[in-house]
Amino acid sequence: MATIFKVSYTYTADPAEWAKAYTEERARSFLDVPGLVWKLWLDEPEQRQSGGLFLFATRADAEAYAASPRGQKAKSNPALSDVRMEIFDVRDEMSRITHGPIPPAVAPINGAA
Incomplete structure (x- = not known):
């Protein structure tokens, strides 16, 4: 069953400076997450x-x-507070009905099963 991991937090940095950390390289680093x-x-x-x-x-x-x-990593970052991490099962069929981005066969982006 597909599963959501949700993380949220508050940061102390200036938002414009914070945004500079969002690079293509950073995004691509997640492509190998099993x-x-x-x-x-x-x-x-x-x-x-x-x-x-x-x-x-x-x-x-x-x-x-x-x-x-x-x-x-977020839990140990001193620049972050109010760190929340949650895991939820996805109701696949209900989510597809409401156009949730759940592919018919959920497969990892790195091709591993």
Whole structure:
């Protein structure tokens, strides 16, 4: 079953400076995350909040990422506060009916099963 990993946090940096960290190289670095189908990057500069929604092929993939050093990085970053991490199962069929970006066969972007 497809699974969402959601992370959100508040940052202390100036929003314009914060935005400079969002590079193509940074995005591409997620292409090798095991089981990742897609990632949405979230930002609310007026509130200095940011985060991401990650769709994983399986709950095990999402849990492995959440427990990994990369998944835990936000919790140890002193420039961040109010860090929240959550894992949700996706109701695939209901999401497809409402045009959720759930492919018919959920497959990781790196081609690994």
